[in-house]
Amino acid sequence: MIQWQxxxxxxxxxxxxxxxxxxxSGELLLRESDDPARILPVSRESxxxxxxxxxxxxx
Numbered sequence: 001m002i003q004w005q006x007x008x009x010x011x012x013x014x015x016x017x018x019x020x021x022x023x024x025s026g027e028l029l030l031r032e033s034d035d036p037a038r039i040l041p042v043s044r045e046s047x048x049x050x051x052x053x054x055x056x057x058x059x
Contacts, residue, residue: 006033021047 004020020036022029028047030040042050 002029004031 002022002024004022006018006020009018017032017034020031020033022031028042028044030042030047031038
């Protein structure tokens, strides 16, 4: 069974609509909590690039 994790920022009114992360068989997986059937496998490098892009866009 895959253990999905939500960000600690995903509480309150946005808690039902957030990105979740899991590790399964050495592979990172992403999904949106409002569409849990759609799972995106990602590498550590691509996840890091995504997070850097999000941070850069917020500043």
